Amino acid sequence: MPEDQLAGLAAVSVVAVVEQAYFSLQVVYARRKHSVSPPATSGPPEFDRVYRAHVNCTEYFPIFLTVLWTAGLFFHQGVSSLCGLLYLYSRYCYFHGYRQSPQQRLAPLYLGAKVLWALIGFSSLGIVCSLLRVYAGVDLVDLVFS
Amino acid sequence: MPEDQLAGLAAVSVVAVVEQAYFSLQVVYARRKHSVSPPATSGPPEFDRVYRAHVNCTEYFPIFLTVLWTAGLFFHQGVSSLCGLLYLYSRYCYFHGYRQSPQQRLAPLYLGAKVLWALIGFSSLGIVCSLLRVYAGVDLVDLVFS
Amino acid sequence: MPEDQLAGLAAVSVVAVVEQAYFSLQVVYARRKHSVSPPATSGPPEFDRVYRAHVNCTEYFPIFLTVLWTAGLFFHQGVSSLCGLLYLYSRYCYFHGYRQSPQQRLAPLYLGAKVLWALIGFSSLGIVCSLLRVYAGVDLVDLVFS
Numbered sequence: 430m431p432e433d434q435l436a437g438l439a440a441v442s443v444v445a446v447v448e449q450a451y452f453s454l455q456v457v458y459a460r461r462k463h464s465v466s467p468p469a470t471s472g473p474p475e476f477d478r479v480y481r482a483h484v485n486c487t488e489y490f491p492i493f494l495t496v497l498w499t500a501g502l503f504f505h506q507g508v509s510s511l512c513g514l515l516y517l518y519s520r521y522c523y524f525h526g527y528r529q530s531p532q533q534r535l536a537p538l539y540l541g542a543k544v545l546w547a548l549i550g551f552s553s554l555g556i557v558c559s560l561l562r563v564y565a566g567v568d569l570v571d572l573v574f575s
Numbered sequence: 576m577p578e579d580q581l582a583g584l585a586a587v588s589v590v591a592v593v594e595q596a597y598f599s600l601q602v603v604y605a606r607r608k609h610s611v612s613p614p615a616t617s618g619p620p621e622f623d624r625v626y627r628a629h630v631n632c633t634e635y636f637p638i639f640l641t642v643l644w645t646a647g648l649f650f651h652q653g654v655s656s657l658c659g660l661l662y663l664y665s666r667y668c669y670f671h672g673y674r675q676s677p678q679q680r681l682a683p684l685y686l687g688a689k690v691l692w693a694l695i696g697f698s699s700l701g702i703v704c705s706l707l708r709v710y711a712g713v714d715l716v717d718l719v720f721s
Numbered sequence: 722m723p724e725d726q727l728a729g730l731a732a733v734s735v736v737a738v739v740e741q742a743y744f745s746l747q748v749v750y751a752r753r754k755h756s757v758s759p760p761a762t763s764g765p766p767e768f769d770r771v772y773r774a775h776v777n778c779t780e781y782f783p784i785f786l787t788v789l790w791t792a793g794l795f796f797h798q799g800v801s802s803l804c805g806l807l808y809l810y811s812r813y814c815y816f817h818g819y820r821q822s823p824q825q826r827l828a829p830l831y832l833g834a835k836v837l838w839a840l841i842g843f844s845s846l847g848i849v850c851s852l853l854r855v856y857a858g859v860d861l862v863d864l865v866f867s
């Protein structure tokens with residue numbers, strides 16, 4: 430069963446989904462607390478920050494999943510999954526930081542961005558090796574380690 | 576051809592894409608009808624509801640696809656595909672309910688949420704079994720059914 | 722290593738991620754230039770256009786990735802990857818067109834939409850063939866070409 434080799438990436442993906450569901454619920458609660466009924470999307474500053482924190486996490490969610498899987502498939506599943514967990518942790522801090530004040534969203538934002546760039550780097554490395562092997566018959570891993 | 580085993584999930588994914596394209600077009604038509612030219616995003620209440628219905632479906636689209644595929648790969652393709660179709664139906668009702676009034680978005684929203692939680696549950700179950708088999712050598716399916 | 726067969730699709734996906742990161746950074750720079758601090762999302766018209774250009778590209782990003790991969794897996798990896806690059810080019814033009822004026826977003830938007838519909842068509846064709854082969858034992862490719 431080849432899926433077994435992907436169970437780590439799939440586990441991180443499901444945790445990511447649950448985190449997004451949690452952020453959504455925070456918006457629902459904030460809507461109730463501050464009486465901001467849909468389709469409205471703005472209210473008191475506390476509401477706006479929770480609302481924007483959710484939107485920002487949502488914007489990066491598909492980007493994150495894409496590089497989680499490309500890095501996991503073409504570079505290393507374990508490394509990629511650990512980076513994934515770190516990213517999800519940074520997003521949790523981002524959300525709760527942003528809720529306090531826009532200033533407090535910055536440190537976790539930078540951490541999350543670093544993790545994403547690392548995953549982009551791992552993916553690129555793995556994919557370039559793979560393309561060279563298939564289309565140019567060159568095995569970089571072999572060349573470097575022998 | 577291993578892709579064959581994924582054709583059901585892929586079919587549901589493409590239907591989901593077509594549904595999103597349909598929702599986008601509704602926003603384009605609503606923009607014309609109510610003369611709300613980009614980059615503006617608000618106008619009369621009828622426009623705002625169509626606009627928000629699209630945004631909300633868009634926010635949940637990557638979440639849906641993720642659990643559709645994890646449940647399909649690690650639990651059961653057929654069950655997951657059927658849940659997927661039910662979810663897309665709930666989103667269709669959500670969109671047209673929300674367009675009428677914010678109140679009418681609620682029933683389909685709850686249905687859709689239930690389906691998502693079911694897919695999250697199936698995924699988790701399948702992934703935990705898979706992780707146990709690979710990393711602990713324990714086969715839960717065997718243990719339970721023998 | 723079966724991943725090799727997907728390296729082209731993965732490469733296009735990573736380019737897509739980098740493009741989204743580039744669009745995000747443009748919003749960050751526009752926020753600084755026009756002093757629009759989060760959680761605010763509107764400011765002078767130039768800011769609004771950059772902001773909306775990013776949002777619109779973000780909305781279509783998961784749709785694009787889905788059909789890129791379904792077309793690549795079920796129809797043809799090379800054709801799908803080339804369509805993918807064309808789509809990313811159209812989005813680059815969309816972003817910079819929209820930044821100039823709403824009018825200038827239209828031509829690249831139509832190009833991008835055409836590419837997406839092509840990918841939807843290729844995916845559907847490939848998936849229908851696959852479903853017929855698995856569930857009805859009919860091989861369309863054989864029937865047509867012999």
Ligand SMILES: N[C@@H](CCC(=O)N[C@@H](CS)C(=O)NCC(=O)O)C(=O)O
Binds near residue numbers: 631
């Ligand atoms: N972006 C959503 C996140 C939470 C959510 O999904 N809310 C549900 C229940 S209140 C909804 O239908 N929101 C309406 C909307 O997004 O316009 C929001 O602003 O409400």
Ligand SMILES: N[C@@H](CCC(=O)N[C@@H](CS)C(=O)NCC(=O)O)C(=O)O
Binds near residue numbers: 600616
């Ligand atoms: N969110 C989009 C959904 C529909 C869409 O993709 N519209 C195209 C053609 S009107 C567009 O360029 N929209 C500009 C924008 O999203 O700011 C909207 O609000 O218009």
Ligand SMILES: N[C@@H](CCC(=O)N[C@@H](CS)C(=O)NCC(=O)O)C(=O)O
Binds near residue numbers: 482
């Ligand atoms: N949609 C984002 C795109 C760029 C981005 O990710 N910005 C970071 C750093 S300024 C952020 O935390 N934005 C706050 C927000 O999206 O509300 C924005 O409007 O700012």
